[in-house]
Amino acid sequence: MRIAHVTDVYLPRLGGIELQVRDLAARQRAAGHDTVVVTTTAGPHPLADSGDPPVVRLDASGAGFGPYRVIRGHALARSLAERRVDAVHVHLSAFSPLSWAAARVAAGEGLPTVVSVHSMWHDIAPIARRYARWQGAGDWPVAWAAVSSAAAGAVREVLDGAAVAVLPNGIDPDAWLLPAGPAGDVPTVVSVLRMVRRKRPRELLRALLTLHASHPGRFRAVLVGDGPLLPRLRRDLDAAGVGGVELTGALDRTEIRTLLAGADLYLSPAPRESFGIAALEARSAGLPVIARAGTGVADFIHDGVEGWLVDSDDGLIATVAALLDDPGRLSAVAAHNRAVAPRVHWQSVLDRADALYADAARRQGRLLGELIGSPA
Known part of the structure; x- marks a missing residue:
């Protein structure tokens, strides 16, 4: 399955989202998927190794600051189409113009889409709720997730009760x-x-x-x-x-x-x-x-x-x-x-991610088997 991970922030910038997106995409590649990271963070990453996923760094000249840049929807749609992706995994923080746009565009293009929230929205809930309602995000045919039960609760509130699963960060x-x-x-x-x-x-x-x-x-x-x-x-x-x-x-x-x-x-x-x-x-x-x-x-x-x-x-x-x-x-x-080892480990995370891709496929009227059967 070809999976595009879309994130505003990525390596060489260091942080929790950057490392987890890299590790998740790399683990999926090792499991047989074809993954790519799409970002507006400038590169290159000098310490990348052979196990890292390929990275598409979009033009970051649009409005915004640092890696947080506005990207036109048609440019995103073209980038995803050129790479013939089967599913899109979007990674959101508190402020993620690229990722919000990617979730909207990918879902609109009929691509199975998972949206993972990596931050706590409690303090920005009123603003995030207004934006989500304006975008109609609670009704998008996407599978929503957050990295913890606490984070999921705030996202659920912002989306007026929409289902939000937990997809934790991975570890060995x-x-x-x-x-x-x-x-x-x-x-x-x-x-x-x-x-x-x-x-x-x-x-x-x-x-x-x-x-x-x-x-x-x-x-x-x-x-x-x-x-x-x-x-x-x-x-x-x-x-x-x-x-x-x-x-x-x-x-x-x-x-x-x-x-x-x-x-x-x-x-x-x-x-x-x-x-x-x-x-x-x-x-x-x-x-x-x-x-x-x-x-x-x-x-x-x-x-x-x-x-x-x-x-x-x-x-x-x-x-x-x-x-x-x-x-x-x-x-x-x-x-x-x-x-006693913790219950959170990479295999459980990969299994949960696959379950979310299956949910996202169903929301687009498709079966996960169609995606898994796609050539890498």
Whole structure:
């Protein structure tokens, strides 16, 4: 089956959507599908390898900013027709002019279309609802999905009750479960996040400094990631004059795996985390996770089982403090996470995607067998 993945943002820009679209398309190619990524993000991607899908980079000279550009419908239709695609998988975030247009055009051309939402629409629901109603999106013959139950709930509300399935991000849990590193003198607390406002790294740093004041020398913290707030965070840390907290900047996946293998606890502070792939990687590595309730992380972290869910920064601080005072609780959850793999893995994601393509085909009066039988 020829599948076109359409996304405004893609590599070499780094982020959750960019990496997940690449990985999904690559996994589908390995499974025998013929996939291509269509984007308005400028290239090339210098680290692309032979397993990556081919990329069509559309003219980004239209109205907009950065990779977010308005593309005329006829240009999109022509691009899809030239590639003789059998199905279109559109990837939406909060603002995605290319992807919105692609969903409308592909459905109008009779192509089975899946629309995956990768962000939390709670804060933009009134605006998104007005736009969706204006476009008639709730009545499009497409299969809607979102990356988590929390994200799906907001999309369902925006679409006035339309069916929205859950298609989570994928992971290979076994690849993250390395032999545990040597025990340190104190527990190591880790967080991997983009240093941007919506991920709340400054609030996380303040929480860690508060914990340092109440539990001096009782833990070590490592914050991994790059972004525009990193210089300010380093100034804040220097001004605090405390040790035991490290800002590493960006690390590659191999370095992050090694760090997680020697860590004891993972923190996910964002209250609008649509999925939380970094938290899932940490949970797959055996780490207990503390995350905000009502986020996508709650799909794979259940309170008191794989970690703990909190309602506020104060709740996060109190939970970490309690674990530092009772490390046996931390060890018990870590033992569970190392023994029991998460249910989210790439094969389950590929199976769910195929089910969505079948649903999308039915909405266009077609059978999935017709698409699977198409030559690659």
